[in-house]
Structure formats: C-alpha cells, structure tokens
Amino acid sequence: MATQTRERILDATAELFRRHGYTGTGLKQIVAAASAPFGSVYHHFPGGKEQLGAEVVLRSGRMYFELFELIFDAEPDPLEAVRGFFLGAGETLRVTDYADACPIGTVALEVASTNEPLRLATAEVFEDWIVRGAARFEGLGLEPAAARALIIQFVALLEGAFMLARAAKSLEAMERAAEAAVALTRAALQQSVDTAG
Amino acid sequence: MATQTRERILDATAELFRRHGYTGTGLKQIVAAASAPFGSVYHHFPGGKEQLGAEVVLRSGRMYFELFELIFDAEPDPLEAVRGFFLGAGETLRVTDYADACPIGTVALEVASTNEPLRLATAEVFEDWIVRGAARFEGLGLEPAAARALIIQFVALLEGAFMLARAAKSLEAMERAAEAAVALTRAALQQSVDTAG
Numbered sequence: 001m002a003t004q005t006r007e008r009i010l011d012a013t014a015e016l017f018r019r020h021g022y023t024g025t026g027l028k029q030i031v032a033a034a035s036a037p038f039g040s041v042y043h044h045f046p047g048g049k050e051q052l053g054a055e056v057v058l059r060s061g062r063m064y065f066e067l068f069e070l071i072f073d074a075e076p077d078p079l080e081a082v083r084g085f086f087l088g089a090g091e092t093l094r095v096t097d098y099a100d101a102c103p104i105g106t107v108a109l110e111v112a113s114t115n116e117p118l119r120l121a122t123a124e125v126f127e128d129w130i131v132r133g134a135a136r137f138e139g140l141g142l143e144p145a146a147a148r149a150l151i152i153q154f155v156a157l158l159e160g161a162f163m164l165a166r167a168a169k170s171l172e173a174m175e176r177a178a179e180a181a182v183a184l185t186r187a188a189l190q191q192s193v194d195t196a197g
Numbered sequence: 198m199a200t201q202t203r204e205r206i207l208d209a210t211a212e213l214f215r216r217h218g219y220t221g222t223g224l225k226q227i228v229a230a231a232s233a234p235f236g237s238v239y240h241h242f243p244g245g246k247e248q249l250g251a252e253v254v255l256r257s258g259r260m261y262f263e264l265f266e267l268i269f270d271a272e273p274d275p276l277e278a279v280r281g282f283f284l285g286a287g288e289t290l291r292v293t294d295y296a297d298a299c300p301i302g303t304v305a306l307e308v309a310s311t312n313e314p315l316r317l318a319t320a321e322v323f324e325d326w327i328v329r330g331a332a333r334f335e336g337l338g339l340e341p342a343a344a345r346a347l348i349i350q351f352v353a354l355l356e357g358a359f360m361l362a363r364a365a366k367s368l369e370a371m372e373r374a375a376e377a378a379v380a381l382t383r384a385a386l387q388q389s390v391d392t393a394g
Contacts, residue, residue, distance in 0.1 A: 018310075019310045019311065020220075020307075020310070020311055021218070021220060021306070021307045023217075023218060023220040023221040023307075024220040024307065024311065097310075098309065098310070099309075099310040101306075101309075105306060105360060106303075106306040106307060108360050108363070108364045109218070109298075109302060109303040109306060109359075109360055109363065110217075110218045110220075110221065110303060110307065112295065112296075112298075112363035112364060113215075113216045113217070113294075113295070113296040113363070114216065114217055114221065119363075119364060119366075122364045123364040123365045123366075126361055126364050126365065127365065149373045149376065152361065152369065152370050152373040152374075153354070153373055153374065153376075153377040155357065155361060155370075156353070156354050156357030156358045156360075156361055156370055156373070156374045156377075157350070157353050157354055157357055157377075158357065159356070159357035159360050159361070160352065160353030160354055160355065160356035160357035160358075160360075161353045161357075162306075163302060163305050163306055163353075163356050163357075164323055164349065164352060164353055164356070166305070166306065166309035166310070166316075167305045167309060167316060167319045167320040167323050168320045168323065168324065169316075169320075172349065173349050173352075173353055176346045176349040176350050176353070177349075177350065177353045179346065179350075180350040180353075180354075180377070180381055183381065183384065184377055184380065184381075187380065
C-alpha cells in the first residue's frame with residue numbers, strides 16, 4: 001500500500017511535469033492528482049519536491065528508453081525503427097493534444113541554470129540514453145565515435161521536434177525530424193560498410 | 198525616458214526567461230533587474246506578465262533571426278555559415294556557463310499546454326524563422342519544400358542541442374548537431390544540383 005502510494009505520486013508528478021513543467025507543478029497538485037494525503041509526499045520523499053523531481057526524471061528517463069528498445073527489438077530494419085520511433089512519438093503527441101512529449105525535456109531546460117541536483121539528474125538521463133543508444137548502433141556495425149554522434153543527433157532532433165510540434169500543434173516538425181534521422185542513420189550505416197569494405 | 202524604461206523591462210525579462218523560464222520569473226524580479234518602479238510594468242504592459250511575456254518572445258525571436266541573417270550574409274559558403282551559426286551558439290553557451298541559449302525555447306515548452314496566448318507567440322516566432330530561413334535556402338537553389346524541410350531540421354537540431362548542452366554543461370551535442378546540419382545542408386544542395394542538371 002505504501003509502495004502503491006509512492007508509485008502513484010511518481011506517476012502523477014511525471015504527468016504534471018510534462019504539462020506544467022517543474023516550476024509550474026506544486027505539491028498540492030501532486031497529492032491531489034495522486035489521491036494521496038499531503039504528508040505522504042514527505043514520508044516517501046523526505047527531500048521534498050526536489051528529491052521527488054530527481055526521482056521522476058530518472059524513472060521517466062528509464063521508461064522512455066525502454067520504449068526505444070522495444071521498437072528497435074521489434075523492427076529488424078534500423079531505418080524503419082528510427083522512422084517508427086519518431087512517428088510513434090508524433091502520434092502520442094497528436095492524441096494527447098500535443099501535451100505528452102518528452103517527460104524530461106521541459107524540466108531539463110527549466111532547471112539547467114537554477115537547480116544543480118535536478119540539472120545533474122537530467123544530464124544523467126541524457127547520457128544514459130546516449131550510451132545505451134550508441135551501444136545499439138555499434139551493434140549495427142558503426143564505430144564507437146560514429147555511433148555516439150548518431151544517437152546524440154537523434155536525441156537532439158527528437159527534443160527539438162517535440163518543442164516545435166508542441167508550439168505549432170502540428171506534426172510537421174516531427175515528420176521532418178524523422179526524415180533527417182533516417183538520412184543520418186542511412187549515411188552512417190553506409191559509411192561503416194564503406195570503411196569495412 | 199518612458200521608452201527607455203520599456204526597453205529595460207523587455208531586456209531584463211528576456212534575460213530572466215533564458216535562465217529561469219516563464220513560470221520561474223516573477224514581476225518583482227523583473228522590475229528589480231530593470232531598475233524600474235513596480236507600477237511601470239503595468240503602465241507599459243497593461244496585460245501584465247502574460248502580455249510582457251508575449252512581447253519578449255516575439256522581440257527575442259526577431260533579434261535571434263537577425264543573428265542568423267548576419268552570419269549568412271557574412272559567409273559566402275552556406276556550409277560554413279551553417280557550421281558557424283551552431284558553433285557560435287555553442288561559444289555563447291560556454292562563456293555564459295551554459296545559461297544563454299535560445300531566448301524562447303524554455304518558454305515554448307513551459308507554456309505549450311498551459312497558456313494559449315503565449316503558445317501562439319512561440320509558434321509565431323518558430324514559423325517566422327522557418328519561413329524566412331526557407332527563403333534563404335531557396336535563394337541557394339533549393340525547391341520550396343526542400344528548403345522548408347531543411348530549416349525545420351536546422352531549428353530542431355539547434356533547440357535539441359541547446360537542451361543537451363545545457364544539461365551536460367558540454368559543447369559535445371552542439372558540435373554533433375553542427376555536423377548533422379552541415380551534412381543535411383550538403384545533401385539538400387547536392388540534390389538541388391542533381392535535379393537541375
């Protein structure tokens with residue numbers, strides 16, 4: 001039961017961060033959305049909103065990467081997997097009226113210059129995505145440096161496209177970002193074949 | 198004098214938005230940073246923080262695009278201009294300890310689902326960049342659809358790289374985004390030559 005309350009608080013906070021950001025989310029909103037008593041936040045997160053925020057960022061980052069793994073495990077063609085990941089993110093945006101984008105992107109920008117523990121949590125998530133994504137691209141034959149460059153470009157395109165798509169309430173930017181990610185992946189794979197051959 | 202106060206308020210607000218975001222910036226901080234009396238905000242911006250926010254977003258967007266124009270006017274090689282824009286943005290980040298990134302990116306994510314007038318202001322800025330940037334790429338021989346796709350990818354890479362670079366306090370993401378933007382521009386220019394030839 002205690003565990004369930006903790007999970008409900010984490011889920012509700014993640015949802016509120018996506019829509020209102022870190023600064024715009026209050027503890028009162030969190031306990032209301034989680035149907036939890038006010039004191040339960042401090043019971044489970046003695047460090048208050050900052051500790052809760054860091055846990056939500058790390059947990060959301062892990063969950064989001066699992067989605068990446070699922071899509072790449074299910075689709076043998078890496079170009080189709082790249083395209084599928086971007087277009088799937090776009091579809092989720094559309095059906096949520098452009099609210100449900102990256103769970104940590106907004107927080108990352110908000111806290112970068114103002115909250116060092118939270119900045120470090122967002123940096124840890126991005127670096128985890130980059131290291132694990134690079135390992136997957138290395139599995140396709142890319143050199144380590146090329147694999148790391150490609151996943152960084154992938155994440156930058158995705159985060160930038162989330163921003164443009166949410167602002168415009170249009171999928172155009174996500175579709176163009178998908179095309180760029182596919183083109184960059186195709187070029188990197190071709191380069192690795194040329195180098196090996 | 199009144200005009201000077203208005204300008205000082207706009208400048209101070211833009212600076213605060215870059216570091217603290219829209220939600221994290223209060224009117225008290227704004228008047229203190231602008232050395233302006235509290236009432237002057239409502240004198241110049243009767244709509245309060247929301248009106249001020251929208252004006253700052255539109256004004257910062259125009260100023261930032263002027264920087265793009267300056268760099269592209271000064272550098273005849275478009276690939277060098279693209280690289281120069283990204284690396285210049287990175288250098289500004291570095292010397293400001295990763296605080297001075299896009300003036301509207303953080304606000305865009307914060308308000309996308311919560312403040313419709315401000316969302317529309319951020320969407321207007323992005324669309325203005327896209328239309329004017331596409332016109333410049335059309336001037337290099339790209340078809341309208343290819344030019345629009347390229348500038349959207351350019352802005353997405355830049356905004357995403359700002360996010361990753363600020364979180365990590367490292368220029369790596371900006372350097373990899375520069376390489377991606379150069380590669381996409383080179384491919385688009387080559388495509389336009391092949392089509393014309």
